[in-house]
Amino acid sequence: MPPRRPLLQVVWFKRDLRVCAHSPLARAAAAGPVLPLYIAEPGHWRSEDASGRHFDFLAECLAELREELAALGQPLVIRIGDAVDVLSEIHRAQGIAALWSHEETGNLWSYARDRRVAGWARARGIPWHELPQAGVVRRLPSRDGWADCWEAEMSSPLVPPPRALAPICAIAPGSLPAPVELGLAPDPCPGRQRGGRRAAEAALAAFLTDRAGRYRRGMPSPLTAPDACSRLSPHLALGPLSLREVVQATRADRARAESEGPQGWRAGLAAFEERLHWRSHFMQKLEDAPDLEARAMHPALDDLRPRTPDATRLAAWARGETGIPFLDACMRSLIATGWINFRMRAMLMAVASYHLWLDWRATGLHLARLFTDYEPGIHWPQVQMQSGVTGINALRIYNPVKQGRDHDPEGRFIRRWLPELAPIPDAFLHEPWLWPEARSVLERSYPAPIVDLAAAARAAKERMAEARRAKGFREAKAEVLARHGSRRRARRGRARRSGDRRQLALDL
Numbered sequence: 001m002p003p004r005r006p007l008l009q010v011v012w013f014k015r016d017l018r019v020c021a022h023s024p025l026a027r028a029a030a031a032g033p034v035l036p037l038y039i040a041e042p043g044h045w046r047s048e049d050a051s052g053r054h055f056d057f058l059a060e061c062l063a064e065l066r067e068e069l070a071a072l073g074q075p076l077v078i079r080i081g082d083a084v085d086v087l088s089e090i091h092r093a094q095g096i097a098a099l100w101s102h103e104e105t106g107n108l109w110s111y112a113r114d115r116r117v118a119g120w121a122r123a124r125g126i127p128w129h130e131l132p133q134a135g136v137v138r139r140l141p142s143r144d145g146w147a148d149c150w151e152a153e154m155s156s157p158l159v160p161p162p163r164a165l166a167p168i169c170a171i172a173p174g175s176l177p178a179p180v181e182l183g184l185a186p187d188p189c190p191g192r193q194r195g196g197r198r199a200a201e202a203a204l205a206a207f208l209t210d211r212a213g214r215y216r217r218g219m220p221s222p223l224t225a226p227d228a229c230s231r232l233s234p235h236l237a238l239g240p241l242s243l244r245e246v247v248q249a250t251r252a253d254r255a256r257a258e259s260e261g262p263q264g265w266r267a268g269l270a271a272f273e274e275r276l277h278w279r280s281h282f283m284q285k286l287e288d289a290p291d292l293e294a295r296a297m298h299p300a301l302d303d304l305r306p307r308t309p310d311a312t313r314l315a316a317w318a319r320g321e322t323g324i325p326f327l328d329a330c331m332r333s334l335i336a337t338g339w340i341n342f343r344m345r346a347m348l349m350a351v352a353s354y355h356l357w358l359d360w361r362a363t364g365l366h367l368a369r370l371f372t373d374y375e376p377g378i379h380w381p382q383v384q385m386q387s388g389v390t391g392i393n394a395l396r397i398y399n400p401v402k403q404g405r406d407h408d409p410e411g412r413f414i415r416r417w418l419p420e421l422a423p424i425p426d427a428f429l430h431e432p433w434l435w436p437e438a439r440s441v442l443e444r445s446y447p448a449p450i451v452d453l454a455a456a457a458r459a460a461k462e463r464m465a466e467a468r469r470a471k472g473f474r475e476a477k478a479e480v481l482a483r484h485g486s487r488r489r490a491r492r493g494r495a496r497r498s499g500d501r502r503q504l505a506l507d508l
């Protein structure tokens with residue numbers, strides 16, 4: 001039996017690993033003694049989209065969060081287990097007055113877990129206060145007016161951290177388990193970004209004051225994008241920095257840039273802020289339809305490709321061994337660093353879906369594990385869009401050879417990631433199979449292409465066209481559009497293309 005007077009305000013940290021701009025923490029601290037809690041849930045780490053690199057990044061964030069909370073008076077408490085079991089145990093031992101957290105637009109697993117936690121809290125009369133943080137609206141009746149809600153959330157004042165937290169006696173801090181105890185395989189990622197508030201603040205400051213000027217020009221190429229893009233994605237995904245903090249800091253610098261900054265910097269900041277808006281726009285799709293991780297947005301396209309993908313093709317794509325140099329270089333770079341730019345993510349997904357005709361669920365899971373910044377709400381709608389199963393977006397069947405010639409004209413990126421192609425002369429690097437002496441390399445140290453790109457693209461186009469001619473396709477498309485489509489075009493007139501369409505066109 002819990003004690004008569006429940007005592008603790010439990011702040012459950014999930015994807016919001018910071019003390020600044022943390023409304024649940026601030027409000028809980030005003031209500032009573034705070035137990036700051038992180039639960040390492042084996043069920044989460046056993047999910048197919050979880051990986052060792054996610055865990056390593058998280059561990060770094062938690063280490064800093066623990067320091068920050070300790071400086072306030074009560075260090076982070078870490079518990080291992082099912083969330084309901086952990087909360088029950090705390091309630092039994094100490095008594096919980098209220099549970100506080102940010103809303104989470106997570107995967108299907110976390111959605112089900114949150115429903116169980118909500119049921120558990122309700123049954124015990126414990127209020128669970130979930131506050132927004134991602135510009136996403138829960139139980140949104142319609143997309144109309146969504147942008148105004150986003151604006152209201154983003155421009156509301158940032159709350160400071162509590163001045164102090166009263167230490168809770170008799171509570172052991174606990175520690176994270178080793179990844180192997182959660183069933184995670186070793187996941188070496190030598191170029192991975194570091195987690196934690198310090199790295200997040202440094203990335204934001206460096207971007208706003210310096211790199212934003214190179215943003216627009218540098219973002220399309222994998223050679224320049226790592227330095228030109230903000231690199232804030234993993235920090236936003238796990239929350240050592242909040243979206244609202246980033247939006248407000250960007251706006252402050254935009255105001256400065258308007259009066260004194262060079263044109264490139266101004267344009268860079270404007271383009272960046274637009275992407276922060278897209279972030280929430282995409283997450284809203286998953287919030288509105290949590291099963292998008294498992295089901296195509298357009299029902300007629302759900303079984304477009306075989307559910308069990310061709311294992312040989314999938315393995316070749318996943319390892320960066322398709323025999324298409326630029327594509328393979330992108331995949332190997334991603335494996336080694338945990339990040340690649342938007343255009344190359346779109347290309348990796350599109351080639352897998354069209355040329356290799358692989359089901360988006362399998363390829364999307366592979367990318368989810370590789371991205372340090374895995375954010376289900378962005379990831380699954382993007383995966384669906386780039387593989388043509390939303391039904392509402394134009395098809396983009398990239399030619400990876402052309403992408404390579406456009407964005408790595410001298411082949412420097414390919415040479416960095418595919419050292420086995422060293423003997424191939426520059427002129428043939430993008431299509432080594434055309435080199436008369438290709439046999440000395442192909443099938444020895446590097447594969448011949450696993451598909452004929454032109455023929456595969458043609459076949460994919462025909463299959464897509466056929467699927468789109470099916471009876472009832474248009475009616476279902478209209479429903480998808482009403483539910484998930486951007487309203488920007490409608491608001492600003494036809495001349496301006498909607499957020500979704502601009503992303504596919506990649507005219508960034």
Ligand SMILES: Cc1cc2nc3c(=O)[nH]c(=O)nc-3n(C[C@H](O)[C@H](O)[C@H](O)COP(=O)(O)OP(=O)(O)OC[C@H]3O[C@@H](n4cnc5c(N)ncnc54)[C@H](O)[C@@H]3O)c2cc1C
Pocket residue numbers: 219229230231232233234236237272275276278279280282340341342343345346349371373374375376378379382383386503
């Ligand atoms: C198939 C596919 C899967 C993706 N999966 C993820 C994912 O799991 N997590 C993730 O954060 N991004 C994902 N993206 C979107 C995008 O590629 C990354 O956000 C971006 O490359 C991250 O680098 P950055 O922080 O330097 O981005 P910047 O260009 O500096 O953008 C700043 C922020 O805006 C948001 N953003 C940027 N581009 C987009 C976009 N196209 N759609 C939605 N939000 C955007 C991100 O939060 C990003 O951190 C995916 C894109 C594709 C095509």
